[in-house]
Amino acid sequence: MAMRELVTGGAACAVPGSSSSSSNPLGALANAIIGSSSKTQGSEFLSGFRSANQNGFADAWDEIQHQNQIPPHFDQFHGPRPAALPQPTLDGPPQRVLSSFLHSFVGSSHGSIPFRPTSLPLLGLSDGDKQCIRDRSSIMARHFFADKSEDFINAQVNALLSSLEIDSDARVKGPMPGRFPELEDYWNESQGMVRPGAPAVDGWITEYSQHRAAHGDPDAWAHSFEQQHGANGWASEFEKEQSQLTSIDQMRGVNIPNFEAMEQTRMLAHTLAQNNDPKFQNSKFLQFVSKMSRGELIIDDNQVKPVASGDWAAEYQQQYTGGPSWADEFAHNQAINPKWDFNDLLKLSHGPEQWVNEFSTEREQHGSADDQWVNEFSKLHVDDWAEEFGQQIGENSADNWANAYDEFMNEQVAAKQRSDASRGVYVFSDMNPYVGHPNPLKEGQELFRKGLLSEAVLALEAEVLKNPENAEGWRLLGIAHAENDDDQQLTCNKERISMQAIAAMMRAQEADPANLEVLLSLGVSHTNELEQAAALKYLYGWLHNHPKYGTLATPELSESLYYADVSRLFIEASQMFPEDADVHIVLGVLYNLSREYDKAIESFQTALKLRPHDYSLWNKLGATQANSVQSADAILAYQQALDLKPNYVRAWANMGISYANQGMYEESIRYYVRALAMNPKADNAWQYLRISLSSASRNDMLEACDSRNLDVLQKEFPL
């Protein structure tokens, strides 16, 4: 199942651009269901719009009708599977072609038959879909063909990808949120020019649709859950089953015909919301449909009436817990196929153990998003469920299941404790060639030394996956992220924002609480993020744990830290051993914290006399000079750092910042592009590049920036 998810792409949050619920079998099913019921009840309601010649609407309608012809996909994962390998079906709707094609790819692993490229009809895959399939298939192929040579695997994957017309290494990125021309309307609204009706609700609707447009998927918890765990994952189905019950409860007392209309419009609104055109997103029509779907408007005696807008959360809930038709259909399907054909799912993935492994790896990768999930899940009488499930699949596998499940729950609890203890949750890369490497730490150190920072990150991730208590692995991983300027904020779960460098360093500190380098790094990272209190805590920790200066630190101080006390201690320390570069460095960081930049510069310069070949020290000096608007000096310092370490991405990005802050936007663009060429994941640099491009009136290149097209940018702005 994890297997299926990997293949068909249960989009992890690491793939922000993957939009389309069109590749989602459940979505297709839902569409099919809604199509059938709206035929009987909805057509009258809808035909009014049709005559109004709304193009978008007509398309959406046709799409729904078209979807309706697909037999429900349910039987693919619910019903008994034919014993023979399914042959790819190359006609029918794209969804089906893709699905059967991927099945035939999976099937080819059983017979070790070379997979042949096939010419397929046009599938209309989005870039996000493609990226997903590409990433997932390369990983999964290594599982399927574990006993085969790398060449064989690559050939298989290439055959798959070329059939799907996916470029095997293209950079596919999601669109950046654009600007919205309708701003003015909302502006006027907020300024008191109230339109009749409920403006707050209007604003909300639009924001909601914007949000959909911006992220390409609804932000409902349920939905993101579905994406992460695979639309066709068991958990998701379980959830649906539960929500069936919930929604029936909620339906009591609700006017049933209106509820149906709501349900139909909901699907319609959902389909329409897939259209990313901002104009369309803001159209009155969509707003109308959205309102209908949330029950804010009802149709009574052929008149449209607003409903007092209540607690929207409740409505939202209604929307996403699934309506009556869905529930009915589900129950119906359950009746036909009372058993989940679990064995087939197992076959797909080399037996239970493998499945368990995969499941737990998935867990780790998805990490932080799961707290809510656990909460939700535990509400749902999990024990009953586990038992019931056990009965269905027989004794042996039931044990495996129960174990896997226990393991999973334990992990969840542990993960939760961890994340409560520390803000940062490290999120591992999806695809890591170094997993299974005999000595990933050595490899990582070597790569780091060579300046291949992104590769070093992967190797070090493999190391800490293998040895989670290896402080040195975590430390170097944190350093590599910082030097690589990997500052993307991971917001899998909306509330948790973590930065990889900090998250890794925190794990290093857990493993080795007294490590001086780790404490200093944490102090520096938090200073960069302008988090004074945390920075102060770690810098004081450095002093406290230092063999030479530990005596200066008085224990009672660690409870409530005041900047003045800490800096006094460090000044004292620097007088004890003026030849110790480290203490000058920490002092320099401290002065950054209090924005006494002149003193900070002095401290770093003192340290540099003692340690002139420390590239990160040159960068610290440069950053300090830049932050005290001595950008010209900063550039000289960064140059020193880059002479010592040419792949120091952070220094390249800092160069760009210093040029931009001097108003030299053309120059800054070149440096940002250079940094990004070395690490395309440096999100800050992308944002700054965008700003520089518009400041330099290079709006012609904004599109390349938004689509993260480095080839174009590098050609246009060589350094």
Add this chain to the structure above:
Amino acid sequence: MANSTKLKSDALLELMKQHLTTDAGKQITKKIGLVYQINIAPKKIGFDEVTYVVDLKIGEVTKGSYEGGKPDATFSFKDDDFIKIATGKMNPQIAFMRGAMKVKGSLSAAQKFTPDIFPKPSKM
């Protein structure tokens, strides 16, 4: 010992203040020519707000409300959101629609309040 306030925005506005004294900063003043008042709240908009005036008529950043009349536009943010907007992590228009940024005053003035007027902090 400099000030020990807890707002991240303090650091950025301090940088802005210095920045406005440079040639590049003077260009911004010349280009914008408007007065913005910025209210920054540590946790929730409207509570414990610290007020700054970014005067891009004369090129100054001062703490406290504007005393020269009515600012062209007044913004309210949470501390974190202001940082996100000023560093280009969040589009001001999206922030506005999400309610992460409240605005009073003239729209044309507010629309000139974009990330490119702020200097970017460098990282050690």
